[in-house]
Amino acid sequence: MKGIKLRNYHAAKYDEPIIMEMSVPGRRGILVPPVDAAIHGVVPSAEELVPPAARRVHSPALPEIDQYHALMHFLRLSQMTLGMETGIDIGEGTCTMKYSPKVNDQLARLPQMTEVHPSQPEETLQGILQIIWELESYLKAVSGMDAFSFQTGGGAHATYVNACVTRRYHQDRGDLARRTEVITTQFTHPCNAATPATAGFKVIILPQKNGYPDIEALKSIVSEKTAALHMTNPEDTGIFNPKVDEFTKIVHDAGGLCFYDQANANGLLGIARAREAGFDACHFNLHKTFSSPHGCEGPAAGAYGCTEALLPYLPAPLVVRRGDSFHLDYDRPKSVGKVRSYLGNLEVILKAYSWIRTMGPEGLKTAAEVSVLNNQYLEHLLMQIDGVSRPFAEGHRRFEQIRFSMEKLKEDTGFGSHEIQNRMVDFGIQSYWLSHHPFVVPEPFTPEPCESYSKEDIEYWATAIEQACREARETPEVIETAPHRQAVNQIKDFSQAEDPDRWAITWRAFQKKRNGRR
Amino acid sequence: MDKMKHAHPYIPNEAPGIREEMLKAVGLKSVYDVYAEIPERLRYTERLKVPEAFTSEYELRRHVEKILSKNKTCAEYLNFLGGGCWQHYVPAVVDEVVNRSEFLTAYCGANYSDVGKYQARFEFNSLMAELLDVDAVANPIYDWGDVAGRSIRMASRITGKNEVLLPATVCPQRLAEIRQLCQPEEMAGAIAIRFIDFDPATGRMNLKDLKEKISGNTAAVYFENPSYLGFIEDQGEEITRIAHAAGAQSIAGVDPISLGILIPPGSFGADIICGDLQPLGVHMNAGGGQSGFIGFKDEEVYIAECPLEIYSIMDTVKEGQYAFAEVRAERTSYGLRDKGKDWVGTASGLWTIAAAVYLSLMGPEGMREVGETIIRNARYARDLLSSLPGVKPVFTGAHFKEFLLDFSETGKTVARINAALLERRIFGGKDVSTEFPQFGQGALFCVTEIHQREDIHRLFEALKEVL
Numbered sequence: 001m002k003g004i005k006l007r008n009y010h011a012a013k014y015d016e017p018i019i020m021e022m023s024v025p026g027r028r029g030i031l032v033p034p035v036d037a038a039i040h041g042v043v044p045s046a047e048e049l050v051p052p053a054a055r056r057v058h059s060p061a062l063p064e065i066d067q068y069h070a071l072m073h074f075l076r077l078s079q080m081t082l083g084m085e086t087g088i089d090i091g092e093g094t095c096t097m098k099y100s101p102k103v104n105d106q107l108a109r110l111p112q113m114t115e116v117h118p119s120q121p122e123e124t125l126q127g128i129l130q131i132i133w134e135l136e137s138y139l140k141a142v143s144g145m146d147a148f149s150f151q152t153g154g155g156a157h158a159t160y161v162n163a164c165v166t167r168r169y170h171q172d173r174g175d176l177a178r179r180t181e182v183i184t185t186q187f188t189h190p191c192n193a194a195t196p197a198t199a200g201f202k203v204i205i206l207p208q209k210n211g212y213p214d215i216e217a218l219k220s221i222v223s224e225k226t227a228a229l230h231m232t233n234p235e236d237t238g239i240f241n242p243k244v245d246e247f248t249k250i251v252h253d254a255g256g257l258c259f260y261d262q263a264n265a266n267g268l269l270g271i272a273r274a275r276e277a278g279f280d281a282c283h284f285n286l287h288k289t290f291s292s293p294h295g296c297e298g299p300a301a302g303a304y305g306c307t308e309a310l311l312p313y314l315p316a317p318l319v320v321r322r323g324d325s326f327h328l329d330y331d332r333p334k335s336v337g338k339v340r341s342y343l344g345n346l347e348v349i350l351k352a353y354s355w356i357r358t359m360g361p362e363g364l365k366t367a368a369e370v371s372v373l374n375n376q377y378l379e380h381l382l383m384q385i386d387g388v389s390r391p392f393a394e395g396h397r398r399f400e401q402i403r404f405s406m407e408k409l410k411e412d413t414g415f416g417s418h419e420i421q422n423r424m425v426d427f428g429i430q431s432y433w434l435s436h437h438p439f440v441v442p443e444p445f446t447p448e449p450c451e452s453y454s455k456e457d458i459e460y461w462a463t464a465i466e467q468a469c470r471e472a473r474e475t476p477e478v479i480e481t482a483p484h485r486q487a488v489n490q491i492k493d494f495s496q497a498e499d500p501d502r503w504a505i506t507w508r509a510f511q512k513k514r515n516g517r518r
Numbered sequence: 519m520d521k522m523k524h525a526h527p528y529i530p531n532e533a534p535g536i537r538e539e540m541l542k543a544v545g546l547k548s549v550y551d552v553y554a555e556i557p558e559r560l561r562y563t564e565r566l567k568v569p570e571a572f573t574s575e576y577e578l579r580r581h582v583e584k585i586l587s588k589n590k591t592c593a594e595y596l597n598f599l600g601g602g603c604w605q606h607y608v609p610a611v612v613d614e615v616v617n618r619s620e621f622l623t624a625y626c627g628a629n630y631s632d633v634g635k636y637q638a639r640f641e642f643n644s645l646m647a648e649l650l651d652v653d654a655v656a657n658p659i660y661d662w663g664d665v666a667g668r669s670i671r672m673a674s675r676i677t678g679k680n681e682v683l684l685p686a687t688v689c690p691q692r693l694a695e696i697r698q699l700c701q702p703e704e705m706a707g708a709i710a711i712r713f714i715d716f717d718p719a720t721g722r723m724n725l726k727d728l729k730e731k732i733s734g735n736t737a738a739v740y741f742e743n744p745s746y747l748g749f750i751e752d753q754g755e756e757i758t759r760i761a762h763a764a765g766a767q768s769i770a771g772v773d774p775i776s777l778g779i780l781i782p783p784g785s786f787g788a789d790i791i792c793g794d795l796q797p798l799g800v801h802m803n804a805g806g807g808q809s810g811f812i813g814f815k816d817e818e819v820y821i822a823e824c825p826l827e828i829y830s831i832m833d834t835v836k837e838g839q840y841a842f843a844e845v846r847a848e849r850t851s852y853g854l855r856d857k858g859k860d861w862v863g864t865a866s867g868l869w870t871i872a873a874a875v876y877l878s879l880m881g882p883e884g885m886r887e888v889g890e891t892i893i894r895n896a897r898y899a900r901d902l903l904s905s906l907p908g909v910k911p912v913f914t915g916a917h918f919k920e921f922l923l924d925f926s927e928t929g930k931t932v933a934r935i936n937a938a939l940l941e942r943r944i945f946g947g948k949d950v951s952t953e954f955p956q957f958g959q960g961a962l963f964c965v966t967e968i969h970q971r972e973d974i975h976r977l978f979e980a981l982k983e984v985l
């Protein structure tokens with residue numbers, strides 16, 4: 001790529017000690033409110049209040065650090081983290097690493113959010129209940145579903161809710177004993193196989209043919225045992241399955257339910273919906289498509305939506321509106337019950353609400369269009385790089401992300417997507433994510449240049465890939481020992497993490513195993 | 519489109535000319551040439567029925583602030599609600615660190631880029647391990663109820679048995695989540711739930727009943743300390759012994775902020791320990807601050823059966839440095855799909871950093887002191903409120919930050935009392951009269967280090983008026 005200059009970047013590297021090593025007896029990070037003198041006089045000591053068998057004997061070996069140096073330590077660790085906002089984060093496909101507006105974070109930090117207890121009386125929660133109710137109506141519009149629950153703590157949790165709803169639905173019809181199978185596809189996120197299995201179903205994974213889930217295989221698999229189908233579209237490959245409504249029809253005809261994992265919805269907002277494709281239920285990842293930050297893997301929320309027919313089974317409570325006020329409806333006898341305490345991660349829900357209000361109908365659709373166009377542009381740049389290919393579905397366009405392959409690079413140089421991954425971060429950008437397992441696409445990588453990224457970002461990212469691939473051919477030693485400009489220290493032997501005698505999951509275990517101390 | 523004269527602040531490529539340039543480069547006339555992959559019948563052609571966008575960030579802020587102002591807060595009102603989400607003090611430094619952009623926005627970046635995040639996680643695991651007195655702690659998941667259910671599933675896989683014993687006093691909300699994970703009994707692999715009676719005077723588990731109900735089918739005994747109803751369960755060691763004698767696992771649910779003064783279950787050999795991180799430096803967030811942690815013995819079988827991510831400190835090429843990596847990554851659902859252990863997903867990662875900072879600031883002394891202040895404040899409150907006519911503590915033994923009062927003899931319901939307290943800007947104790955009707959008009963009060971003596975007296979005076 002002409003004219004793009006890769007940055008002469010270097011990550012902050014502080015060689016921070018483990019926090020336990022910073023401890024000096026007698027130092028304090030914070031003082032705790034003592035008991036009031038008047039209480040002190042009348043209430044027994046804490047020791048007397050704890051029955052002997054319940055008393056802690058040895059105080060925990062936590063570090064003793066003053067406040068300034070505790071702060072310094074964690075600030076340094078934060079600087080040794082690339083995160084999303086300092087490094088173009090195009091590489092984490094299926095994760096929709098979009099910009100999380102600061103104003104939404106600030107709103108979620110108002111005391112009207114942070115200092116609220118979830119068991120407060122309804123009349124003191126009217127603000128947040130209204131937000132939930134309004135967000136539900138927006139997501140109904142985006143999906144065509146009739147109701148939403150926001151109780152889950154993440155996307156996979158929402159797929160679990162679907163497994164629970166499926167269970168309840170068939171149980172309600174006296175049909176659960178024979179409806180024991182859930183079908184999913186090879187390129188659908190693994191949680192769609194894992195959560196029905198946790199819920200007690202046998203899981204069947206549909207094979208793919210040229211990148212599309214195999215409809216003939218589906219026909220041969222569905223039966224009176226079919227409880228549900230779980231699928232994404234576009235799948236992790238970015239390929240859109242145009243026969244999706246035939247899939248849902250085949251499963252419906254067999255008496256099963258159809259669930260649409262819409263964590264990959266960013267290219268579809270205002271373009272296509274779960275309803276028209278015939279799904280009974282779907283979920284959105286509010287921490288992806290709807291901009292809430294990923295927070296080192298949470299807090300998150302999987303908004304679970306369904307049609308009228310499944311509404312009775314939704315987790316309780318639901319927020320309902322009566323006149324001008326909002327209420328929690330617990331009286332839902334057919335509900336699957338709870339999957340998470342209280343009402344879910346409401347700060348995530350608030351951020352999704354604010355984001356939609358900033359986008360409007362036009363903005364949502366533009367976000368989808370631009371994310372898809374950005375992806376075409378990135379593809380155009382990457383496909384010019386010697387060693388990169390895009391398997392399957394030749395002649396068909398991908399939507400918001402693509403699963404590429406570095407198989408040819410590997411054949412040519414011995415370096416594949418793992419090795420290039422380590423080098424990407426030397427250019428001051430977040431590296432990429434490869435693929436879920438099993439690696440159907442060899443030497444995979446899966447970028448997703450959503451609407452937050454500029455044309456220049458996309459060019460920069462593609463240039464970094466191009467540079468790393470060139471180095472694989474011309475200066476292999478650079479790739480071999482990458483990264484060079486990161487805070488990371490080179491691991492001696494990865495098999496250590498597989499070996500119970502050598503892994504050390506905590507500092508105290510490390511002391512015992514490595515030093516024989518304690 | 520021409521209505522929008524400017525690019526949206528969150529969409530840089532909406533600037534005039536850029537889309538055209540990109541389209542030209544990729545050889546398309548319109549992005550709808552890509553959407554042609556979607557058959558007409560599946561297209562949505564209407565305008566989305568969501569409100570028009572605010573035209574400025576300022577208007578959005580005004581709008582959201584106005585809605586949120588309808589929430590009343592525990593800063594304006596005096597709060598005595600607990601029961602799973604608790605009001606504790608969040609040190610300023612904790613907020614400062616968790617709001618750092620790098621932590622707030624990081625996701626799956628691994629040891630090649632987000633090494634600071636990896637170290638913070640390892641430190642979280644290490645700090646929690648000291649608190650719990652175990653050698654292995656995993657990356658947390660959604661909340662206490664969920665992680666309790668997963669602990670039970672782990673125990674069931676480890677023992678090959680399919681029944682769990684729970685105290686009848688278990689938190690109903692957690693029980694609902696446990697039930698969800700143990701499945702209806704007609705499903706393959708369902709785990710049956712049986713309840714153990716409690717001592718009516720103290721709430722503690724009835725060990726005689728435990729011994730009668732435990733059997734060769736028991737996968738685990740789960741107990742809570744402090745319990746949902748506030749009392750201290752001081753028989754953890756004995757419960758664990760009974761469980762082990764029957765070949766079952768001992769699972770303890772704990773409130774981590776109690777562990778500066780209460781016995782860590784690791785020290786009496788509990789196999790799996792779980793609970794919620796929220797008390798350790800996370801704001802209540804209307805219930806959005808929950809995070810289910812889990813620790814266990816550093817034995818291969820626990821690591822193999824744990825569904826969550828686990829990290830190890832690693833030897834480096836250059837001696838004296840630190841690095842981190844995921845332990846047996848292939849065993850989770852990311853690697854094995856339906857053959858993995860339950861499932862793992864995006865959950866509550868940011869709160870591990872909050873808890874790590876919190877525990878680092880508090881140190882051993884801070885954790886002891888906060889425990890002492892809480893238990894003494896709470897006892898003071900229980901004694902004071904119990905002096906009101908008709909108000910009786912349900913359990914008279916030891917308790918930590920919560921205590922259950924029965925208002926039956928006042929002739930008033932908790933609902934009515936709480937409504938009257940609300941008028942006096944007080945959130946009274948949680949009404950548990952439906953959850954536990956056997957305790958009459960029960961209200962579960964929560965008193966912590968944030969309550970001062972005058973707060974407790976304000977509640978007392980208000981109750982005097984109300985009753």
Ligand SMILES: Cc1ncc(COP(=O)(O)O)c(C=O)c1O
Binds near residue numbers: 094095154189264864
């Ligand atoms: C398509 C798809 N479905 C489900 C999930 C699971 O979501 P979460 O990580 O929030 O559990 C993801 C997340 O990566 C995803 O990309």
